[in-house]
Amino acid sequence: MGKVFAAGSLNVAKALMFQKDIIQFKSDRHIEAGEIAPFQISVFEQVNDVKLRRGVYKIIPNYSDPNDPAKQTRILMLANGKLVHYYTNKLKSISFKTNQETKVIKLSDLMDIVPRQRFGNGR
Numbered sequence: 001m002g003k004v005f006a007a008g009s010l011n012v013a014k015a016l017m018f019q020k021d022i023i024q025f026k027s028d029r030h031i032e033a034g035e036i037a038p039f040q041i042s043v044f045e046q047v048n049d050v051k052l053r054r055g056v057y058k059i060i061p062n063y064s065d066p067n068d069p070a071k072q073t074r075i076l077m078l079a080n081g082k083l084v085h086y087y088t089n090k091l092k093s094i095s096f097k098t099n100q101e102t103k104v105i106k107l108s109d110l111m112d113i114v115p116r117q118r119f120g121n122g123r
Contacts (some may be wrong), residue, residue: 022114023105033096033103034116041085043075050077050086052115057083061091061107067083073102073107 010121020032039048041056050056055078063074071087078084095104 021116023094023096024113025109026111028111035096036113037095038091041075041088042090043088046072050075055079056115059091059113061110061112063073063087081123096105098101 020034021036023033023036036052037066039052041059042049056075057078058076060074060076063072064095065071065087068087070089072089073087073091073120075086075088076083077086091107093104093106094110095102097103103118
């Protein structure tokens with residue numbers, strides 16, 4: 001029989017409660033952000049970039065895989081009906097708009113990001 005390994009958790013209530021993307025800082029402060037950019041993220045496990053609004057449930061910056069230090073950011077997403085982890089070291093900051101202003105935040109300041117899900121033809 002195979003072994004099952006899991007790490008971290010998905011707070012579905014937090015993910016569904018908000019109408020905007022949620023950013024949690026290391027200080028445990030949460031903010032509802034406007035549209036987060038980039039809209040697509042390059043990951044090691046896929047040839048094509050993954051779309052932020054197509055099944056990405058959580059982005060965990062400052063993740064450190066002891067077996068592969070290049071895996072700096074972990075992305076939890078739905079792929080083929082299963083929750084999977086993808087990894088990247090190319091994402092250094094995010095930006096979002098609030099009240100006609102664009103803010104840029106370094107990932108090193110963040111605990112996690114929970115993008116609001118969209119269905120249909122959204123980004």
